[in-house]
Amino acid sequence: MNYPRRLLALAAAYSLLFVAGAHAQAGGPWNNKQCAVVLTYDDAIDVDLDNAVPALDSLQLRGTFYLIGSSPVVARRLPEWRQAAKRGHELGNHALFHPCDGSLPGRSFVTPDNDLSKYTVSRAVSEIRTNNTLLTAIDGKTKRTFAYPCGDLKIGNVAFYDQLQNDFVAARGVSAGLQTPAQVNLANINSYMINGQSAEYLIDLVKKAQQSRTLLVFLFHGVGGGHGLNVDLQAHRQLLRYLKAHEKDIWVAPMVEVAENIRGLRQPAVK
Known part of the structure; x- marks a missing residue:
């Protein structure tokens, strides 16, 4: 090997080592595992504390619970939510009153007081920030x-989360899809809404995430009842058991931790 070629080879080797080092420093795309799975539970309902939290705790898995601040289950069972947070579950923000756009088709359940289409952007932002204050307490x-x-992402034509970018690490949406770190939109993370699907379906989604090395977010409401959108208790248990049995390959973590990891991967490498 002549001298110039040797220099080029050394430079290439150094470059590979630098990239590998930066990648390792960030913990790999999914904490050095095949994929990431986030278990999210919406609306602050009794079955969260009665069924979901105990099932997760029994296998030492952690999830994200999106709390509506005005939910009576928050006030009535506040010490239990606090204990869940101490055990590593994330208490996420699902707004103070859960306003939805009542002008859209199929939204007859939306009350005039909680109709997002009648909100101002400042009202939506203020209520969400108030809920953050409650959750921090x-x-x-x-x-x-x-x-x-x-x-619902907008009030009129305005994306209200644009004013909340500094208040949160990320935001979860409802569009289904598996995504690589580069594909994830931290202002609207994809999720699979579950309503009556079998354990086989849930586990197959995880296997697809493993194969494609992507992020999979589950969106649950009722677990074993308690909500019109529901997952069977046994199907939920089987999913958790699969995740636990394959924890060496699957990173199961709250949304805030996965989102922070993605943010870290996007930071320029320190030279």
Whole structure:
């Protein structure tokens, strides 16, 4: 090998080592595992504390619970939410009153007081920030994620989350899809809404995430009842058991931790 070629080879080797080092420093795309799975539970309902949290705790898995601040289950069972947070579950923000756009088709359930289409942007932002204050009073944390009520992103033509970018690590939407770190939109993270699907369906989604090395977010409401959108208790248990049995390959973490990891991957490497 002549001298110039040797220099080029050394430079190439150094470059590969630098990239590998930066990648390792960031913990790999999914904490050095095949994929990431986030288990999210919406609306602050009794079955969250009665069924979902105990099932997760029994296998030492952690999830994200998106709380509606005005939910009576928040007030009535506040010490239990606080204990769940201490065990590593994220208490996410699902707005103070869960306003949805009542002008859209199929929204007859939306009351005039909670019709997002009648909100101003400043009102929506103020209520969401008020809910953050409540959640911080419960868990003492200042970093968390947001979930769009009903998946509604806009008031009129205005994306209201644009004013909340500095208040949250990320926001979860309702559009289904598996995504690589580069594909994830931290202002509207994809999720699979579950309503009656089998354990086989849930586990197959995880296997697809493993194969494609992507992020998979589950969106649950009722777990074993308690909501019109529901997952069977046994199907939920089987999913959790699969995740636990394959934890060496699957990173299961709250949304805030996965979103922070993605943010870290997007930071320029320190030279």
